[in-house]
Amino acid sequence: MALKYELLQGPSLQRSNELINRGLSQRSCFLGVETQAVLVWEKWELGKEYTKTLQLNNVHSKLLKLRFRPPKSKFFTTPYPQTISLSPGLSFSLPVTFRPLEKCEYVDSIEFQGKEGSFQVSLQAAVPQHMLELPESVLLPPCAVHHSSQTTFLFRNASKLRTGFRWELASPFQLSPDCGVLEPGEERRLTVLFHPQGALVYQREARCLFGDEGESSCTLLVRGLSKYPLLQIRSQEQDQHSGLLDFGSVAVGATVESHFEIYNSSSVSAHFTLSWLRRSALLDRVFRCEVREGLLAPQSALKVPVCFSPCCVDTSSVDYLSLACPGAVSKNLLKVTGTCFGPSVSLSSPMLNFGCVEEGGEASCTVQITNSSTVPAYYQFDTDTNGHSVFTIDQPCGTLAANSNLTLCVCFRPHHPIAHHRRVACLVLHREPLFLDLIGTCHSEQQKPSILSPRHLHMYRKHLQRGLTSYPPDLLSDMLAENKLRLDEDETLLLQEVSSENSDVFQSLADRKPEEEYYHSNGVDCRGKESQSSPFSHVTVQPTELLFYSEPASQYVYVTNHTKGKLSLLWTSAENSPFSVSPSTCEHLGPLKTTTFRVTYNPKEHNTFHAAQLECFALYTLLRDHCYTEDQTLCPSWCIRVRVSGHSFQPGKEHFIPRLCVQQPRVLFPALNQVAYRNVLLQNTGDLPLIFKLDPKECPSVCVLPSSGMILPGSHQILMLRSLPAEDHPVNLPLRLQLNGLPNHIQELSVVSRVERAHVAIEGDGEVYFQPTAVGGCSQRSLWVRNMSSFPLQFQWKVWSPDARVLSVQPNSGPLLPGESKMQTWSFSPAEEKLYNMKASLSFWPRHSEACKRSRITVKALGMAAKGNIEAEWSVLELGDLLVGGSKTFEIPLFNRGSCPACFSLTVHQSIVCPDSPETVYVDPLAMELDVLSGTIPSCSRLLIRSTVQPARRVHYCWTISYQTVNASGCAVGNPESLCRVQGEGVYPCMGVTDACGCGSVEGLSKLQLWSLFSLDTLNAHLRRDPSPNELTYRVPTRHSLRRCPPVFTSDMVDFNFSAASLGSDPSSVLLMFENTANIPVQWSFLYPEDQQIELEYWAESGDFTPTELHQMKVRDNRLFSISPRSGKLLPGQQRAVQFTYRHDFTGTNRLPVLLKLSYGREILLNFLGITVERDRSYIYFASTKHTFSPVAIGGFSPPKQVYELYNGGALPVTYHVDTSPLEQLMEENFNHPVLQCLTPDGEVQPGCTAQLEWVLSPLEAKTYSVDIPIHVVGGDCTLVTFEGCGVHDRGLGRSKPVQLHTHHLSVPHTQRVPFPGQMGFLSEEMVSFGDVPVWTRSTRILFLSNVSHTDRILYTWRLTDQSCQQAVKIHPVSGTLMAGESALCIITLQTSGTPTFYQLDLVCEVTAEKELIRYHADLQQWQDNAERQKHEFTLTEKDVTHTIRSQQDKRAQNLPPIHRSSSSAVAGGPYGRSSKTERSTLRQTDQARRAPQPPRPALLHLGVTASSHSLLEYQTHFPALFKSHYVSRCHKPETIRSGSSDSQQDSTVLPSLSHGPVRDIITGVLASVLGSLLDEPQFRQSLVNCVNEPVPYFSQLGQVQTSPSTAVPPSDETSSPRTGTVSSSPVPDQRHRDGRHSVFQSEADVNGVCEPDIQQRELQQEQMLNIQETIRRSAEFGELVEDILLNTLQNLMMEAFLGELDLTAKPRIIALPPISPRRNSCGSRRPSRGHTKSERSREVQGRWGAHRAPYMPLSALLSKLWTHS
Secondary structure, eight states: OEEEEEOOOSHHHHHHHHHHHHOSSOEEEETTEEEESEEEEOSOOTTOOEEEEEEEEEOSSSOEEEEEEOOSSSSEEOSOOOOEEEOTTOEEEEEEEEOOOSSSOEEEEEEEEOSSOEEEEEEEEOOOOOEEEEESEEEOOOEETTOOEEEEEEEEEOSSSOEEEEEEOOTTEEEESOEEEEOTTOEEEEEEEEOOSSSSEEEEEEEEEEESSSOEEEEEEEEEEEEOOOEEEEOSEEOSSSEEEEEEEEETTOOEEEEEEEEEOSSSOEEEEEEEOOOOTTSOOOEEOOOOEEEEOTTEEEEEEEEEOOOSTTOEEEEEEEEEOTTOSSOEEEEEEEEEEOOOEEESOSEEEEEEEETTOOEEEEEEEEEOSSSOEEEEEOSOSSSOSSEEESOOEEEEOTTEEEEEEEEEOOSSSSEEEEEEEEEETTSOOEEEEEEEEEEOSSOOOOOOOHHHHHHHHHHHHTTOTTSOHHHHHHHHHTTSEEEOTTSOEEESOOOHHHHHHHHHHHHOOHHHHHHHHTTBOTTSSBOSOOTTOSEEEEOSEEEESSSOSEEEEEEEEOSSSOEEEEEOOOTTOSEEEESSEEEEEOTTOEEEEEEEEOOSSSSOEEEEEEEEEEEEGGGGSGGGOOSTTOOOOEEEEEEEEEEOOOTTOOOOOOOEEESOSEEEOOSSSSOEEEEEEEEEOSSSOEEEEEOTTTOTTEEEESSEEEEOTTOEEEEEEEEOOBTTSOSSEEEEEEETTOTTOEEEEEEEOBOOOOOEEETTTTEEEOOOEETTOOEEEEEEEEEOSSSOEEEEEEEOGGGTTTEEEESOEEEEOTTOEEEEEEEEOOSSSSEEEEEEEEEEEETTOTTSOOEEEEEEEEEEEEOOOOEESOSEEEEEEEETTSOEEEEEEEEEOSSSOEEEEEEEEEEEEOSSOTTOOOOOOOOEEESOSEEEEOTTEEEEEEEEEOOOSSSEEEEEEEEEEEOTTSOEEEEEEEEEEEEEEEEOOOEEEEEEEEEETTTTSOHHHHHHHTTHHHHHHHHHSOOOTTGGGSSSOOOOBSSSSOOOOOOOEEEEEEEEEETTOOOEEEEEEEEEOSSSOEEEEEEOGGGGBOOOOGGGOOSOOOHHHHHHHHHHHTTOEEEESSEEEEOTTOEEEEEEEEOOOSSEEEEEEEEEEETTSOEEEEEEEEEEEOTTOOOEEOSOSEEEOOOEETTOSSOOEEEEEEEEOSSSOEEEEEOOHHHHHHHHHTTTOOSEEESOOEEEEOTTOEEEEEEEEOOSSSSEEEEEEEEEETTSOEEEEEEEEEEEOHHHHTTSOOOOSGGGGGGSOSSOOSOOTTOOEEESOSEEEEEEEETTBEEEEEEEEEEOOSSOOEEEEEEEOSHHHHHHEEEEOSEEEEOTTOEEEEEEEEEOOSSOBEEEEEEEEEEEEHHHHHHHHHHHHHHHHHHHHHTTOOOOOOSSOOHHHHHHHHHHHHHSOOOOHHHHHHHHTSTTOOOOHHHHHHHHHHHHHHSOOOOOOOEEEEEEEEEEEEOHHHHHHHOHHHHTTSOBOSTTSOOOOOOOOHHHHHHHHHSOOOOSSHHHHHHHHHHHHHHHHHHHOHHHHHHHHHHTTSOOOHHHHHHHHSOOGGGSOOOOOSOBOTTTSSBSOOOOOHHHHHHHHHHHHHHHHHHTTOOOOHHHHHHHHHHHHHHHHHHHHTSHHHHHHHHHHHHHHHHHHHHHHHTTSOOTTSOOOOOOOOOOOOOOOTTOOOOOOHHHHHHHHHHHHHIIIIISOOOOOOHHHHHHHHHHHO
16 A cells, blocks of 8 residues: 655645545536536746636537636636526636735635536645655565565655655665655655564664655655574584585596585575685695585575595595574584595516527517506506617506506517616506516627526515625625625525614615605605615616707716626617717726716707617626626626607707696695605697606705606606605795796696694683583583694593593594594593592694604693482372283483482382282282483483383282482492382273163163163173183284184173063163273273184185074074174273164074173173064063062061062063962961962063062071962963072071161162263152151152253153052152253152062153154144045046946945055955056055054153161161151051940041041142241231230130030040150040039139139130140141141252252351240249240250251251251
């Protein structure tokens, strides 16, 4: 978005600018006139006149007449106003003149009026102002720290004025250009540069000052983001915290290229620079990297090439490439290494023996030169090729390809009859020279010298090492004869005594290098000068080189004899050679004598180059004749050579232009003070020969062989350079190579031969600081050492002896290549707690010069020792339950809170305690494994030790982890200290069944019956046990068997009995709720036999099946048994419902073994059993043919009734009959005492229902009674059931509770915690136990029925199963409706009968969804409407029948009843054939339409009610504390029928007897409501207090006069009250009747005038009232009325608490009432009134129920307390 900034001078200018911005060129249409809406004057000046024309166009289709009003101001003027007439399509021009007088904005208007209205044209003169357009903000690209990024933006001068600008912007941003001038409408592009110095988000406000003098300003937000760059070097290898680029071995002179990558892992672009680390100036740069700098985009990589060009053979080169990036926090180093290897040349034989050749003859031999390396090799034999040598080689120089060989032919052409020997040097580029010994003997007719053999050459070398070659043969023979010499085992001469000086000299001869031998063979000493005499020189020549570049044409050479005998000198001459020597021989040259020879250069052609090696053989004169020599003293001849070269160019004649290529113009010698050798290759790349010359005087410190010579076209010359570096040598020594004898043809070689001192750089300026270290521990520090010299060094560390026991350096010695850095590891191992100041020295010297002086550097080390210890975060770590056989991994945090790192070693001690037998001691392998048993924790740090435990048995594990500190050598120090204790309980996975629910055909079975059929108690008991080792054979479900019936590894089996049902009935489905009762997850699976069988190929299956296998195949193929889901995983405390279903598709008994497998746990075999019976068969299902009654105490007078259940598993009602003959026989055997009685031997059981047979067990003895009783099914089978009962002695029970019936019911869960899938109704309790109650009592319990659905309403109805249940149990409300999520409170009342009974009742609650019921009623109404409609409808068809027949059928169809499906089918399949598919479909749809809809099937909720009633005497004996909490109803007792008179009948009208029924309920409810309302009224309570003191009314006296003794209150039943234990009521004594009657008459007499004291009448009335009240209170009706009132009150309280209207847990509030003072009677006696007595009782009740401040009680306890008091 572009913004406009302008210089405003007032509101008028602002309005004018807005007008400009709208665009003034647009025209508008007003009343049919097209004209401009605004006339604007711009660029005006004061005092001038400006005129503009307002154009009016008539765009209307009729004539327009306009009148206009001129401008109001004097600054705008128009012609005199007149009427303007505009015809259609014509226009009119109206001039408007503007005359400004001030510099401000002018605004006016011209108004035009016509017939249809008026419009105005605005006149404005705007003041010119400065205005800029620029964006709101500028966002720069992200940039790295210390980098820069830039972007551009446009800003424009939107005004008509020339505008200057100047920008102000703070760092790190810069604007360019920051100032300038913009012409009107000009655009300028500015560049924003972002150069951050830190990784931040930058926001700066750029301020632009613009205008004539910068009087206006605008702002621009500039934003930029900066991040740290991160560049990494990626190479194939890594070496000590740096990348490594290793070239390996590279041939000398070759160039190899390798690559590494620079990767930018940051999100910003980054600049980088690559540079080589500083190194010695005397080192050649063999590594080359062309990339010096660059820019890397984010997340990109750059491949950088590095070239390696080695030039020195058998050396390793090291260099470091540094990667630097501005703003980066660190630098990266790349170590570049490479090794150079050269050619490997060898000769097949070091010697060629030509034998004896006649003078003038020749002989030839071959030798093979081999290059065994992969590098081409340049070689050159140092011999003459122009005939000046008796030995010639056909290819004296050349190139050997890699891994090749070449056969050379050597010819021997002797000129003199002597024994010839020459040691020819073969120069190899980059290698030391090779030597080839050539020997041959020449005989003539006159002279026949001794034939030289290789043995003689071997002897000569031995003599040479012993200094005997300087003696002539005759002298050696004399010395041997004089025993000055002796012969060794090789028959060579040996001095008897050898001085040490001579031995050293001659030993140096044996140890000299091939390069030194080459120089000595050419007459040059070790200093590079021509040798005059030496122990190795027998004959020398001076000079060794002659140059004939100018006059004179002949020069002299001097030959000196250094031996002690006479020598003969013979020069080898060549034909047609321009060089000649005279004289050619010298026969006798005495010892230590010198002779002169003249060498003449006489070229036969002009303008040519010549070069040669003049060869001269010197030998002892005696050796020319074999007669004067002996074999032991034979000495070969010596060959001396003189190099000669010259040219025959005439003065002034131009020489050839040479083309010479020098392979390495820079020759680098090692910077050591020792003689070194180097090779240089000169190649003649031209087609003409050239000669070269080196002047030794120009560079005396470097000796070159050969210093002159000629190179043929295409050939090469190998120069051997020798130098002794010195410190005073310049860095570069120029070595001028003159070509073709002309000074203008110069090739210069740069020679570096300078001594350099050994230099080593150490990181940290020679100081090393160690972190605080534990005593006995070890801390390490890395230190870099770099060789800054140009030659390899050998280093060695030495720690001062006092510090050697605590300080060490590794590696303490080793080599350092030039420029190489090595990391040294310093180890500090303190022995005591103190501060250490230590010193160590580094000695280093050149690696190849052991005799050099060693340099030394001292390094200081500072370290502090402290004591270290560690501790665990928790002293005791509880792991909880651990899976036996599994593993659990956890982490133990260890802390080091000290100032030094702690090295530790951990140990684990295991202790096992079995919960079942604590005294058992187990010795098991260690079940805990620590990933780290030793290590180091830095100071003030934490280390997580990963541990794994694998318990092997179900025991309590306790692992104690201890630690010991570890010293530097890795040995533990001190005693183990306890670190922490880890505890865990090895457990097996366990789960149990917590709930069961039946549906389908078994929905009529209660939870207790399902619990028994599925043996869930046994299953839970098996699941709680530990698995046997056999069960853990396969810890997880595995296919392991090849049999169809796999073997079972468990001995525990449980029967899952699906009961019985008729064929085709709904499947029997049982939902079992499994809960993980352990604290570890459990994985369970139900495995069918085929789940454990290994699948075989078809050919491996056998066709033989056993009956069991066939039965199982039938069950599995038809899916009679199914489980859903078959496997799963339960977390701790999690529950999962599993559905077991049996389909009744085939009659008979079906079985299937299913294995319940818990992974790492138990295996239990479940035997599924299901029975299907025919639909027309009467069948009672007996789960077991044996029943055991609960034991009964002997000697009792009222044994309890017990029940035995019969379940009808068929589809028909079943009538049963119990044969009591065995019972009669049992009675006869027990003295005619009915030990066992069946109270209901006959009855009927409805399909899917259970009937209860009542039995009474009355044992005589304390023993077990058993009797087999047949139970007959009418129309069915007879089953023999064994009944057992046990009698127990009452004395064995003592005062404890009697034997109870329902002990096995305790294992069945009474509450359902989790609803089953699809369950809508939910009971708070599914088993209600009233416990032990006395007879003739009423007990009440409450429970809640909840709607667990969140959307649907449900209807519920309670249904009592049988008559006995209806008489004993009542529930309220019986039915109702529950909204979604709503709950209802249900009250269950148990009314015990007068006979002790064990109650085992089953209440069923039918729950139906309201929406399904609504849908059913809608379908039913629709079906009824369709049925009503079909009564008046019929269908006529015309298929193969006549009209008459059709009409008759129609009449019959109208009179016949509706046709059912069977009749329809008969008609359809009648004589007309089979109906078509369409007709059958139509009939099927019609049949479905005619079938009445079925009501929705309600879901059944079973509520089990159990109780045990006892006689009053037994209950009072065993439960004395609970007896007072029950009210024994006397109304239910059988009353004695007495004949009474009319008085008694009248008495009965006074106190009517209430019988059970609706009338009693109505009266009870009305009275309870009335009494409750009265008691809540304060006035009523006060009136009761006052009415006692009122005088007796007159009509009351009359009534008492007529009262006879027979009208007294009848006595109550002579039955002991359960509350007081005394007679409940007694008749009023006659005396009191008489007294009362006397008082009445006395009162009447007082009225007649005989006045008695009033006190007597009042006392009599009070006594009568008390008697009446006591009689009423002791009556049974009043007691039941009070109980009903109290029960209803408590139920109301519970309902209010359930609805949230009452808080039972609230703290009770006490209201203090004023004391009630007793009234005084007329006689002054202080006798409490009736009101006072009532208040006392109420106060007593208040004190018992809430007068005191009770402590807080939970809701469950409070509810139990309330119901206990009920």
